[in-house]
Amino acid sequence: MAFYQSPLDLTAFDAKFEAQKIAFAPISFQVARCLLKFGILAHIDEAGEQGCSLDAIVEKSQLSEYACSVLLDMGLSMRLIWQDNTHFILDKIGHFLLQDDMAQINLNFVNDVCYQGLFELESSLKEGKPNGLKVFGDWETIYPTLSELPEQVKKSWFEFDHYYSDHAFGQLLPLIFKSEPKHIVDVGGNTGKWALACTDYHSDVRVTIMDLPGQLKVALKNAEQKGVADRVQGFQCDLLDDDQRFCEGANLYWMSQFLDCFSKPQILSILKRTAQSMNADSELCILETFWDRQPFEAGAFCVNATSIYFTAMANGDSRMYHSKEMLSQISQAGLFVDEDIDEIGLGHTLLRCKLKPSSLKRQD
Ligand SMILES: C[S@@+](CC[C@H](N)C(=O)[O-])C[C@H]1O[C@@H](n2cnc3c(N)ncnc32)[C@H](O)[C@@H]1O
Numbered sequence: 001m002a003f004y005q006s007p008l009d010l011t012a013f014d015a016k017f018e019a020q021k022i023a024f025a026p027i028s029f030q031v032a033r034c035l036l037k038f039g040i041l042a043h044i045d046e047a048g049e050q051g052c053s054l055d056a057i058v059e060k061s062q063l064s065e066y067a068c069s070v071l072l073d074m075g076l077s078m079r080l081i082w083q084d085n086t087h088f089i090l091d092k093i094g095h096f097l098l099q100d101d102m103a104q105i106n107l108n109f110v111n112d113v114c115y116q117g118l119f120e121l122e123s124s125l126k127e128g129k130p131n132g133l134k135v136f137g138d139w140e141t142i143y144p145t146l147s148e149l150p151e152q153v154k155k156s157w158f159e160f161d162h163y164y165s166d167h168a169f170g171q172l173l174p175l176i177f178k179s180e181p182k183h184i185v186d187v188g189g190n191t192g193k194w195a196l197a198c199t200d201y202h203s204d205v206r207v208t209i210m211d212l213p214g215q216l217k218v219a220l221k222n223a224e225q226k227g228v229a230d231r232v233q234g235f236q237c238d239l240l241d242d243d244q245r246f247c248e249g250a251n252l253y254w255m256s257q258f259l260d261c262f263s264k265p266q267i268l269s270i271l272k273r274t275a276q277s278m279n280a281d282s283e284l285c286i287l288e289t290f291w292d293r294q295p296f297e298a299g300a301f302c303v304n305a306t307s308i309y310f311t312a313m314a315n316g317d318s319r320m321y322h323s324k325e326m327l328s329q330i331s332q333a334g335l336f337v338d339e340d341i342d343e344i345g346l347g348h349t350l351l352r353c354k355l356k357p358s359s360l361k362r363q364d
Helices: 012-023 025-037 040-046 054-061 065-077 092-099 101-114 117-127 131-135 143-148 151-177 193-201 213-225 264-277 297-314 323-332 357-363
Strands: 081-084 087-090 183-187 206-211 232-236 252-256 283-288 335-344 348-355
Touching: 012 025, 025 040, 025 065, 025 092, 025 101, 040 054, 040 065, 040 087, 040 092, 054 065, 065 081, 065 087, 087 092, 092 101, 101 117, 101 151, 101 297, 117 131, 117 297, 131 297, 143 151, 143 213, 151 193, 151 252, 151 283, 151 335, 151 348, 183 193, 193 206, 193 213, 193 232, 206 213, 213 232, 252 264, 264 283, 264 323, 264 335, 283 323, 283 335, 323 335, 323 348, 348 357
Parallel strands: 183 206, 183 252, 206 232, 252 283
Antiparallel strands: 081 087, 283 348, 335 348
16 A cells, blocks of 8 residues: 555645644543543443433542543544533544554553653654663663563553564464474564464474563463473574574574564664574564555554654664565565565564575575
């Protein structure tokens, strides 16, 4: 889908309103969150087409009339609800905010992980450092300390990360096991969800998870609890270190939502080292959300917004890429894309890569 290749068809009057929505966006965000948190949207929803009065909402929410009324008035302006005389009724946007699990997960991620730190976006952009991360600790990047984040922050981070990859797994497992891999290396395997999905899907497959020590500890504990500790190994590493070698000779290297955690030069270095560990029969499967490959504009919006999390909170120099940028890095690393499949899960693309014949000759 080609996005943003023509000007938006909008009157100047409407464009001016859109500009005001941006100016007040943090206020709208917090109002929506509070309408959810205090159960006001849920209560209005329960009242159905009849809706409910301010008095009934005050009684149920345990907030003051003042508090409820300011939230409700802004909720009207945001078109979350509408008003029939004295009664408030849920509108379509309010319905999806309340019922759509993707909206809830994105909202919690933005509130708990990003919101406070985003005040440092400006300095992060200038310095190429995730200065927003300072709200949680004095860390260079978010990844080595993921397991040390405050409990609610950690919960929202993992729910956000898992939500998107989990939705892709069902479709991916048969695709991946088509080539009957016996040994999979899951690079950036995190808490081991993919490794466990693989060992569950196939009774003989072995999976090596390459990750930082904090994540590896959780992943191996999860494998033990699932009774597959004999088939899930850990390979502790920091892939930002250019001398860090890879687990060698696996049939399949798996990188899901992983390369977006790195800058372009870092990606090239990682892909080159992966290529060095591969042989003629091994393949590298990259699963990513590229903004230009989203089936709908809403997807491109969410993916581009997620880039800003990387800028201000995660590492200051990585992002969600345009697919052309990733394809170029893959080629420069001596690999070619054998299969390129879009629309997996919620807007993922799977790139199945192999060594170029020229890279094979170099290995000989
Ligand atoms: C966004 S998560 C993706 C998790 C999982 N693959 C998925 O699809 O849900 C990125 C993973 O890469 C790991 N990672 C980030 N930087 C790393 C580094 N320098 N070396 C090794 N692993 C790293 C993180 O610890 C995390 O587990």
